[in-house]
Structures are given as C-alpha cells and as structure tokens.
Amino acid sequence: MKIAVLAGDGIGPEITAEAVRVLQALAAGGPKLELEHAPVGGAGYDAAGDPLPEATVKLCERSDAILFGSVGGPKYDALPRARRPEQGLLRLRKHFDLFANLRPATVFPELAHASTLKPEVVAGLDLLILRELTGDIYFGQPRGVRTNENGEREGFDTMRYTESEIRRIAELAFETARRRSRRVCSVDKANVLETTQFWRDVVTEVHGRYRDVELSHMYVDNAAMQLVRNPKQFDVIVTGNMFGDILSDEASMLTGSIGMLPSASLNARGFGLYEPIHGSAPDIAGKGVANPLATILSAALLLRHSLQQEAAAQRVEAAVRKVLAQGYRTADIAEPGKRTVGTREMGDAVLAAL
Ligand code: IPM
Numbered sequence: 001m002k003i004a005v006l007a008g009d010g011i012g013p014e015i016t017a018e019a020v021r022v023l024q025a026l027a028a029g030g031p032k033l034e035l036e037h038a039p040v041g042g043a044g045y046d047a048a049g050d051p052l053p054e055a056t057v058k059l060c061e062r063s064d065a066i067l068f069g070s071v072g073g074p075k076y077d078a079l080p081r082a083r084r085p086e087q088g089l090l091r092l093r094k095h096f097d098l099f100a101n102l103r104p105a106t107v108f109p110e111l112a113h114a115s116t117l118k119p120e121v122v123a124g125l126d127l128l129i130l131r132e133l134t135g136d137i138y139f140g141q142p143r144g145v146r147t148n149e150n151g152e153r154e155g156f157d158t159m160r161y162t163e164s165e166i167r168r169i170a171e172l173a174f175e176t177a178r179r180r181s182r183r184v185c186s187v188d189k190a191n192v193l194e195t196t197q198f199w200r201d202v203v204t205e206v207h208g209r210y211r212d213v214e215l216s217h218m219y220v221d222n223a224a225m226q227l228v229r230n231p232k233q234f235d236v237i238v239t240g241n242m243f244g245d246i247l248s249d250e251a252s253m254l255t256g257s258i259g260m261l262p263s264a265s266l267n268a269r270g271f272g273l274y275e276p277i278h279g280s281a282p283d284i285a286g287k288g289v290a291n292p293l294a295t296i297l298s299a300a301l302l303l304r305h306s307l308q309q310e311a312a313a314q315r316v317e318a319a320v321r322k323v324l325a326q327g328y329r330t331a332d333i334a335e336p337g338k339r340t341v342g343t344r345e346m347g348d349a350v351l352a353a354l
C-alpha cells in the first residue's frame with residue numbers, strides 16, 4: 001500500500017518524520033507500506049511556484065492515503081491568496097472530495113492535569129467532532145473585495161450548503177454515533193443564518209431514518225460555552241466547515257494541548273488525508289521541540305480508516321498511551337516531575353513502546 005507524505009511547512013517536516021518512523025516500524029513486521037514524499041504549501045510554492053504542485057496531486061492520486069503535516073508561515077503571508085500555503089490544503093480537500101473531517105477529542109488519563117480546565121471536567125472525555133469539510137463559507141462563491149454602490153470598499157464571502165452536502169455528513173454522523181454512545185448534537189446558528197436553519201431542517205429530516213440515535217441541536221455560541229462548561233455531555237458533534245474549524249481548536253485544549261489532536265478527512269470511498277489539527281507553529285519550527293503525537297495518532301487513523309489495519313492502529317494508540325504513562329512530555333504538555341523531551345526523543349519513546 002502506498003502513502004503520500006506531504007510534510008509541508010514549519011514544524012510539519014519534524015512531526016511528520018516521527019509519524020513516518022512509526023509507519024516504517026510497523027511495515028517492517030506487517031503491512032507492506034510504501035512511502036513517497038512530495039511538497040505542499042509554502043514548500044510547494046518554493047519548489048514549483050504553486051502550493052499544490054501538479055506532481056503532488058498526481059502522487060496523491062496514485063496513493064491509498066495521504067499523511068499531511070502542516071502548512072503556512074509568515075514568509076508566505078504577503079502572497080496573493082491563490083498562492084498561499086493554505087490553498088494547497090483546501091484544494092486537496094476539494095479535489096478528493098474529503099467532505100468528512102473526523103476530529104476525535106479524547107483525554108488520556110495521564111494528561112487530565114495538562115488541560116487548562118479542571119481535571120474532573122475533562123477526565124474520561126471522549127467526543128468526536130464531525131466537521132463538514134468541502135462546503136460552507138470556506139468555498140462559497142461569490143467572494144472577494146469590491147467597491148460597492150456607495151463607492152466604499154467592502155469584503156464579502158458566501159455561506160452556502162446544498163441539501164446533498166448536508167445529508168451525507170448527517171448520515172455519517174448518525175452512522176458513527178451508532179458505533180459510539182448514540183448521541184448526535186448538531187451545531188448551527190439557526191437563530192440568525194438562513195443556511196444553518198436549512199442545515200437544521202435537513203439534519204432533522206435525515207434523523208427520521210435513525211430514530212435509535214438521539215439528536216439534539218445547539219447554537220454555536222452555546223456550544224462554545226458548553227464545551228468548556230461540561231464537555232462530557234457530548235458524544236458526536238456534527239457541524240459545518242467554519243464552526244467545526246473553531247470548535248475543534250477549542251476542544252483540543254480539553255485534551256491538554258492542540259499538539260495531541262489527530263484528524264481524518266475522508267471521502268465517500270474511504271480515501272483519506274490524515275493530519276494533526278494544529279498548524280505549522282512557525283515560532284517553534286526547526287527547534288525540535290514540537291509535539292509529534294497528534295501526527296503519530298493521525299497515522300493511527302490512517303491505518304484504521306484507509307488501510308483497514310485496525311490492529312496496527314490500536315498498537316500505535318497503545319504505544320502513545322504507554323509513553324504518556326511512562327512520563328514522557330513535550331514542552332506543550334510539560335508537567336513538574338515528568339520528563340520533558342523533544343520531538344525526536346518522543347518519537348524514539350513511541351518506537352520503543354511499539
Ligand atoms: C484546520 C486549519 C485549516 C482550516 C487551515 C490551515 C486552512 O485551521 O485544518 O483546522 O481552516 O481548515
């Protein structure tokens with residue numbers, strides 16, 4: 001099986017290298033994996049003048065899954081939007097129709113104290129944010145900056161969702177909840193936005209075929225508050241692209257650090273892109289201190305969802321739990337009395353635990 005490795009920018013290459021070592025270690029004794037690297041984001045722009053070079057797309061098309069690091073950096077901020085690193089990621093999501101973004105937020109018992117919230121609020125947390133990833137205001141047209149009828153400049157974007165886009169993510173939310181605690185909370189802003197009132201109506205219709213699953217609706221502002229007040233009330237949260245972007249960053253802090261959250265972005269065929277939910281962290285790039293665990297856990301999701309290697313996925317997750325239990329901590333989850341290590345040493349510890 002072939003995996004396209006797109007490390008990207010900032011800390012991307014450092015954290016991806018550790019996940020690659022984990023995959024290689026697994027391949028040595030089990031599933032045959034072939035890994036091939038290609039540039040994306042700022043690295044793609046540097047290499048080919050495009051954040052998503054044609055050769056990178058071709059590699060992904062020949063692959064069974066994509067392991068992705070992170071993109072972006074101050075060096076590229078002044079580029080025209082179409083050339084910015086983030087476009088590499090957004091175009092990949094669209095190209096492969098990766099509409100379903102799974103962002104599980106689980107609290108490892110060892111890290112309950114690393115959260116900025118009280119341990120009793122987060123201990124035992126196991127929630128899944130299912131974020132729609134190819135629609136919404138992220139992709140809606142028209143968009144831009146224009147001079148309006150009063151001669152004033154104005155910026156505008158368009159929030160839109162088609163019925164089929166809402167249906168397929170809602171169906172997946174209910175299917176997924178059936179394998180969990182059978183509760184779906186759909187997050188919207190139906191009190192203000194037409195698009196999300198429509199979202200609520202369609203999710204409610206789809207629910208008609210999933211009566212065994214409990215459905216609730218919540219406004220996004222309330223959801224943001226409930227996530228820090230009592231996050232354990234949630235099982236599956238299903239929401240649109242932009243609300244999901246924001247709520248998943250918030251949810252990551254429940255788990256101790258944004259450096260802990262993996263994600264899977266899947267299309268209807270099960271082809272997927274796997275990436276940590278965090279960004280390229282330019283401030284610590286190249287220093288060897290970034291937490292590679294979100295990327296290593298993303299590799300576990302890759303094994304599970306794209307390669308059907310459930311046993312291997314569980315081995316990786318167990319190894320991560322073990323290194324945390326052994327007291328290894330990167331700077332973002334450092335605790336007094338524990339051993340603070342760098343990116344490579346954390347990777348070494350996971351390999352040893354494997
Ligand atoms: C994420 C990121 C991306 C997004 C950026 C890098 C385009 O924040 O995956 O959450 O907004 O979707």
Ligand code: MG
Nearest residue numbers: 245246249277
């Ligand atoms: Mg984000």
